[in-house]
Amino acid sequence: MQYYDLYYMILVVPAILLSLVIQVHLKRTYAKFEKIPNAKGYTGAQMARDILQHAKSPVVVESIPGTLSDHFDPTAQRVRLSSDVYNGTSVAAIGVAAHECGHALQFQAHYAPMLVRNAVVKITNISSALIYPLILLSVILQISGLLRIAVVCFFIVFLFQLITLPVEFDASRRALNIIENSGFSERDVSGAKSVLGAAAMTYVAAMLVALMNFLSFLLRVRRRAK
Numbered sequence: 001m002q003y004y005d006l007y008y009m010i011l012v013v014p015a016i017l018l019s020l021v022i023q024v025h026l027k028r029t030y031a032k033f034e035k036i037p038n039a040k041g042y043t044g045a046q047m048a049r050d051i052l053q054h055a056k057s058p059v060v061v062e063s064i065p066g067t068l069s070d071h072f073d074p075t076a077q078r079v080r081l082s083s084d085v086y087n088g089t090s091v092a093a094i095g096v097a098a099h100e101c102g103h104a105l106q107f108q109a110h111y112a113p114m115l116v117r118n119a120v121v122k123i124t125n126i127s128s129a130l131i132y133p134l135i136l137l138s139v140i141l142q143i144s145g146l147l148r149i150a151v152v153c154f155f156i157v158f159l160f161q162l163i164t165l166p167v168e169f170d171a172s173r174r175a176l177n178i179i180e181n182s183g184f185s186e187r188d189v190s191g192a193k194s195v196l197g198a199a200a201m202t203y204v205a206a207m208l209v210a211l212m213n214f215l216s217f218l219l220r221v222r223r224r225a226k
Contacts, residue, residue, distance in 0.1 A: 007216035015212040019205035022198075029198040030068065033092040034084065039185040044085035044097035051101040051178055052079070059104045063087070070096050072103035074118060079104055095192030098178050099199070102171030113166045124160040127153035135217075144221070151221055154214040161207035168203045172196040 042050075048061045059072075061079045063086040070081050079100045085093045106114045131153045138146035175196060180189050 007219050011212040011216045012209070015205070015209045019202070019209055022201045022205045026068075026198040026202055029194055030092050033095070033191040033195050034088065034090045036091045036187075036191060037089050038091050038094050038188045040183060041089050042094055043087055043089050044081050044093035045087070047094045048079050048081065048097040048101050050182075051098060052104060055105055055108060057104055057108055059101075061086075068096075070100050072100045072107070074103075074107050074114075091188050091191035092195050094179060094184070094188065095175065095195045096199075098175035098192070099171050099196055101178075102174035103167070105174055106167065106171060111167070111170065113163060113170070117160065117163045117167055120156075120160055120163070124156055127156040131157075147217065147221055151214065151217045154210070154217055158207070158210040158214045161203070161210045164203055165207060168200055172200055 045061055052059050052061065059077050059079055061081065063083050064080045066082050067084060068082060070085055072079050081097055081100065085096045131150050134146045134150040134153065138144065138150065176189065176193055179192050
C-alpha cells in the first residue's frame, strides 16, 4: 500500500485540490455575475427559447430545482435550467442558458464529439460504479487481476472526461457568439465569458483528476508486476 499511497499523494491529491480551487472560483464568479442584470432584461428562459426558436429546434425549455444544475437532456429533448437561471435576468443567467442551448444546437447539427460522448455514457457510468468495489475485492481476495480491471475502468472514465472537453468548449463558443450577435452589451458578453470560462475549467479539472487516478493505479499495478 505504501507505493499506492505515495502515487496517490503525488498525483491525485494535487489534482483534487486544484479541482476544489476551481469549484470555489466558479461559485464566486457565478455569484458575482448573478447580481448584474443583463442589458435586455432577458430571463434565462427567454434567452433559451429565442435561441431554440431561431434554430427551429423542437427542444423544450423547463425549470428544475438546484443551483448550477442546468443541463441539456438529448434523450428527452429538454434544456433544463435551474430556477435561478430560468427566472433570472442576470448576465450569468443568459450565459448559462445560452451554453445549454449550445448543446442542443450541437445535437441538432450532429456534432461528432457530442455523439461520441453520448455513445459512451453508459459504459462510463458502469465503469465508474465498478472501480472501488473492484479495488476493495482485490485487497480482500488478493487477486491482482481485479486491480487491472479497475485500471481499465479508470482509463474509460478518463477518456470520457477528455471527450467532454471539446463538447463543453464548443457549447460555450456557440453561446458567446449568440450573445454577442443578439444585441447584448459588451459588459454582458464579457461577464458571460467569465462565467462560462470558469465553468469550463471545472471540466479540465475533472479530466486531470481522472487522469491522475488512472496513472496512480497503473503505476501500482506495474510495480506489483515486477
